[in-house]
Amino acid sequence: xxxxxxxxxxxxxxxxxGATLIADRNRWKHEDVKEALRLRLDIYTQYTTTVKTLGxxxxxxxxxxxxxxxxxxxxxREAFRDSGMGTASERxxxxxxxxxxxxxxxVFHCLxxxxxxxxxxxxxxxxxxxxxxxxxxxxxxxxxxxxxxDLGVGPLAERHSPLPDDxxxxxxx
Numbered sequence: 001x002x003x004x005x006x007x008x009x010x011x012x013x014x015x016x017x018g019a020t021l022i023a024d025r026n027r028w029k030h031e032d033v034k035e036a037l038r039l040r041l042d043i044y045t046q047y048t049t050t051v052k053t054l055g056x057x058x059x060x061x062x063x064x065x066x067x068x069x070x071x072x073x074x075x076x077r078e079a080f081r082d083s084g085m086g087t088a089s090e091r092x093x094x095x096x097x098x099x100x101x102x103x104x105x106x107v108f109h110c111l112x113x114x115x116x117x118x119x120x121x122x123x124x125x126x127x128x129x130x131x132x133x134x135x136x137x138x139x140x141x142x143x144x145x146x147x148x149x150d151l152g153v154g155p156l157a158e159r160h161s162p163l164p165d166d167x168x169x170x171x172x173x
Contacts, residue, residue, distance in 0.1 A: 037151060043095050044147045047088045051107055051140060054083040055114070062118040073119040080115045100150055103143035110136035 057079045066072040085108065092104045114132045122129050148155065
């Protein structure tokens with residue numbers, strides 16, 4: 001009996017099965033990477049949206065008139081707590097890579113300082129307020145840059161949000 005055709009058939013089958021297993025493994029890895037990327041995109045979108053909404057809410061609440069400083073403080077603190085910022089921040093801490101977590105935490109603390117400034121009586125567009133908003137803008141730009149790098153997206157050519165001075169200058173919008 002000639003064993004050569006049988007051995008070559010077995011070898012071919014083994015190579016075919018091995019190649020199929022390797023291809024399936026690579027496909028699985030690729031899908032896993034894509035799913036992780038989709039998850040981070042969802043988390044980053046939630047976080048940046050929460051940051052933007054909370055900032056607008058704090059500014060709006062700070063511009064309102066209140067019967068007392070205590071009521072103003074309560075409204076601002078409730079807005080911060082109810083914004084979903086805590087949940088969005090925890091999701092970042094669980095999923096994002098360390099540089100993005102640090103950058104997002106910096107934005108969180110900038111918003112906390114803005115809120116605390118308004119609670120302490122800072123007026124909207126005061127020099128202290130402008131400095132806090134400028135720090136938040138820089139921190140947010142850095143955070144978005146790191147998020148885009150993590151997602152494999154190129155850098156932006158222009159700013160997403162106006163700087164605090166742009167709010168008072170219609171030409172800057």
